[in-house]
Amino acid sequence: MKLLERDGFDYLGTTIEVVLSCVICDTPARAFVKAVKGHSGYYGCDKCTQSGIYINKMTFPEINAALRTDIKFDEMRDEEHHAHGRSPFSRLSIGMVSQFPIDYMHLVCLGVMKKLLMLWMKGPVSLGCRIGSTAVNMLSERLIEYSSYIPREFCRKGRSLHEIDRWKATEYRLFCLYTGPVALSEILSPHVYANFLLLFVGITCLASPQLVNNFCSYANEILCIFVQNFAQIYGNDMLVYNVHGLVHLSEDVKKFGPLDNYSAFVFESYLGKLKRLLRTPNRPLQQVIRRIYERQFIKRNNDSIIKTREPxxxxxxxxxxxxxxxxxxxxxxxxxxxxxxxxxxxxxxxxxxxxxxxxxxxxxxxxxxxxxxxxxxxxxxxxxxxxxxxxxxxxxxxxxxxxxxxxxxxxxxxxxxxxxxxxxxxxxxxxxxxx
Ligand SMILES: [Zn+2]
The missing domain is CATH 2.30.30 (SH3 type barrels.)
Incomplete structure (x- = not known):
């Protein structure tokens, strides 16, 4: 990458400039490649400097702690955060804080949304937010009913909660941003539902290309309220990194645009495409390369690539x-x-x-x-x-x-x-x- 950054690369006589825009990882991978404390460490938030509080697991209760900056990161000011030396990435011209955005596929869809569903279905009865098996069945029936209403743009149309162990990230996104608020009304108790709506509206504002410019600060405000209410409803011990990370999402959105611009979904879905290219279990890399070349050849020699506006x-x-x-x-x-x-x-x-x-x-x-x-x-x-x-x-x-x-x-x-x-x-x- 250092060579590419300096020289670019030559493609058919033209020099292509290469600029690293951002590095997209899940939370453990991000800590690893940045060589910093993981999210279960006291100084494990990669966006702010608070010292976490350990309540059976690491929690991050503050929502207004001082933010980390690229400069302070480069100077390795917070020794507690830089527990593993200097990352090779820091030798590139990349902001070690600002260009490592939080990925919402992991943090929100597979993180907070999954956690909420688990709390509603299997959480401690003492919290008073468990919905019971009749309600779980009703919710599942609604999701199955909705599956015939889901547009072609969505690869997966949603499944029953009885199959939740096999839900993919896209199904959590579908639930969080579309089916959840409709399916959950009159099932969750009003204050639990209201709390979920804070998450729904906040993430909708940050994910929507139409809303993101005007509603980015608003989204941050209500995601902060979501996190505070979340602690009141589910307990301070639930304020783990994923939940806390919501208060930092809007900063990345300001820099990189709506959440899907820089999420891991694109890699996840391309991995699926790569897997489908394999015909036998032998020599997978060779097969993938051959199939990709074949497809590029077909594309170049075929005019019937999907044309828009043709009924x-x-x-x-x-x-x-x-x-x-x-x-x-x-x-x-x-x-x-x-x-x-x-x-x-x-x-x-x-x-x-x-x-x-x-x-x-x-x-x-x-x-x-x-x-x-x-x-x-x-x-x-x-x-x-x-x-x-x-x-x-x-x-x-x-x-x-x-x-x-x-x-x-x-x-x-x-x-x-x-x-x-x-x-x-x-x-x-x-x-x-x-x-
Ligand atoms: Zn933080």
Whole structure:
């Protein structure tokens, strides 16, 4: 890396400059490559200087402790933190604090979200937040019901809590950012649910490219409140590194953008792709290299790479409006950021300021594309604490209009995950794609 940083590398006669943007690790790996105390040590927080408190395990109760800086790190001021000498990374021109962001796949999805689910399902009865087996079953039924409503952008659609031991990080993310707040309402006791909503809103603000600029400081405020309330509900001994780390998330977001910009999810999903390339257990590296070369060759020689804005699956079933009969009808179209179709899971979008359901996709003779849709007449807040959900783009909707509207495809502003709730639906904007 030192050579690459200095000289770049030569690619077909052009010098490519290489700059290390950040290093993404889980918490133990981060401590290892930085050569600092692990998260179970007293000075184990890599973002602030507090000395932890040991309550059967290491906890970090302070939320406003002095922050570590790249300069102080380089000077190795905090001897307790630098217990293992100097990291080879510090010889690069990289901020040893600021360019080692906290990865939310590990900290939030596999960390806090998993911990909360475990506390609700199996935590000490004395805490008063256990939900009981009937509620666990009801929650599982809801998650299974929702799985048919999950858009194509999500690789995994969610499973029952009885399979939680096999849940992947993406399933915890799906629960934390989409299905959880809908599924958990009326199951958790109100103060436990309110605490979860702090986490949900905070992480939503930091994960959403649309919200992150205006809501980053707000997210930090409510994540700090989440951590304080968390200690009141579950006990001070639960303030382990993962929970404490939430108070540092917004600093990294300010530098690197929304959480998915720099999370381990991209590596995790690529690992999955690599694994699927293997045909036999022998010589895996050679196989992977061969398959990747084959694919690159096919890509270069094939024009049929997915094109956006080209409708698919022509049909003749309508619905159509009366003066629109010289058009071709389609079921599906890939947009730049997401796919929309006329079927459940992929048919709910924001158009103008309405939450609408797509009924048909039309290609006009001049190549313009429009959609036929119905819209929800009633739109209100799904929750009002800690903020009105409409402010962050989440709505409770009901009563579809009986008549059809037509609108330009270009007026679509975002796609929603639309989940049923009693006689209404909850519409939550899709923030990322796993494909
Ligand atoms: Zn800290």
């Amino acid at each position: 698919k699956y022509e049909h003749t079933h309508g619905p159509l409006l009366r003066d629109l009969d010289s058009v071709k009808q389609y079921k599906e179209i890939q947009m730049d950021d997401f796919l929309i179709s006329c079927s459940r899971g992929n048919n709910c979008v924001k158009l103008d300021n309405d939450v609408v359901i797509i009924k048909n996709i039309l290609l006009h003779s001049n190549q313009d594309i429009s959609i036929i849709y119905e819209k929800f007449m009633d739109k209100s807040d799904f929750f009002t604490y800690p903020i009105s959900s409409s402010i962050i783009g989440i709505h409770k909707v009901s009563r579809l209009t009986r008549h059809l509207f037509v609108g330009k495809l270009t007026l679509i502003k975002c796609k929603y995950v639309l989940l049923p709730k009693h006689d209404s639906f909850i519409a939550i904007p899709v923030m990322h794609s796993e494909k």
